Amino acid sequence: MISPAQVEQYQAQGFLIVPGFAEDSECDALRARAEKLVHSFEPAEIRSIFSTNEQNRIADDYFMSSGDKIRFFFEENAFLPDGSFKQAKERSINKIGHALHDLDPVFECFSRSEKIKELAVAIGFAQSYLVQSMYIFKQPNIGGEVICHQDSTFIYTEPTDIVGLWFALEDATIENGCLWAIPGGHKRGLKSRWLRSPTTGRMEFDVYDPEPWPENELVPLEVNKGSLILLNGLLPHRSFENRSPRSRHAYTLHLMHADANYPADNWLQRSAGLPFTGF
Ligand code: FE2
Secondary structure, three states: OOOHHHHHHHHHHOEEEEOOOOOHHHHHHHHHHHHHHHHHOOOOOOOOEOOOOOOOOOOOHHHHOOOOOEEEEEOHHHEOOOOOEOOOHHHOEEEEEEOHHHHOHHHHHHHOOHHHHHHHHHOOOOOEEEEEEEEEOOOOOOEOOEEEEOHHHOOOOEOOOEEEEEEEOOOEOOOOOOEEEOOOHHHHOOOEEEEEOOOOOOEEEEEOOOOOOOHHHOEEEOEOOOOEEEEEOOOOEEEOOEOOOOOOOEEEEEEEEOOOEOOOOOOOOOOOOOOOOEO
16 A cells, blocks of 8 residues: 555655545545535534634534534635625535544445555554544635644644544645645644643643744645545644635544543543444
C-alpha cells in the first residue's frame, strides 16, 4: 500500500500524500451517499453551525452529543439575518459527523476496507480504533476557513499519537480551499487541549504553549481526486475559505491506538451501546 520510504517521509514531515488511494468510483459513491443523507435531513428545528473561530461558544448540545451519531452542521455564512438560507440546504452544509463509519453502510464499508486496514498496519496502527468520521463539503462561495490547529487538541489520547486520514473526493486546490500544513511541525509538541472543565462543565482550551503558529511556514497540499493525505495528530494544519465556484468535498477518519487512554473529558464520547471499534 505504501513503501517504507513513504512511512519514513510521513514520520519526518508529519504528513504524507498518497495519490490515487481511492478509485474515482469510490469517491463518487461516497459523494452520492452524502448527497442522499443531506437530502433526507430536515433542518427545520436544528440549525447548528460549525466554526473553528468560536469553538467554545458554538459547542452546543447537538454538536457535543454527535460522537455516536450522524449529524449535520451548517456553514457560518449559510444564513440571512432572518434565519433563512442564502442558498439551497444542499449548498449550506459545512459537514456531517461524527459516526458515519459506524452508522452508514456505505461509509462503513469504505472506512473498514482492506486497503485502509493495510495502510493502518503500515503506519503502526494495526491495533486501532476508528474514533470519528467527517464528511466535509467546503461549499462553493461560502466554505468557511478552518484555523491552524492540531487534531490532537480535539482528539486527545495518552500517549498523544493519532492519525488523520483525509480523502480528497474532488480535486483540492489553493483556489477551492485545500489543506495547508507546516512540514515537521508535529515535532513541536501539543499546543493546547480542548476539554470539559471539571469546575464549569463547559468546554475550554487548556493552553500549554501560547506562541502563535509560524503560519509563514505553511505549505499548500494541493491534491487530485482520490488522493489520501495522512496527517499526524500533532501536525499544525489549516484550510482557507472557499470563495471559488467549485466545492472541495473530503472524507476524513481518525485512528487512535487501541491501548491508548481516551479521557472522559474529551468532547467526543460514545454511548455504551456504540463503543469504539477498529481493526
Ligand atoms: Fe484538522
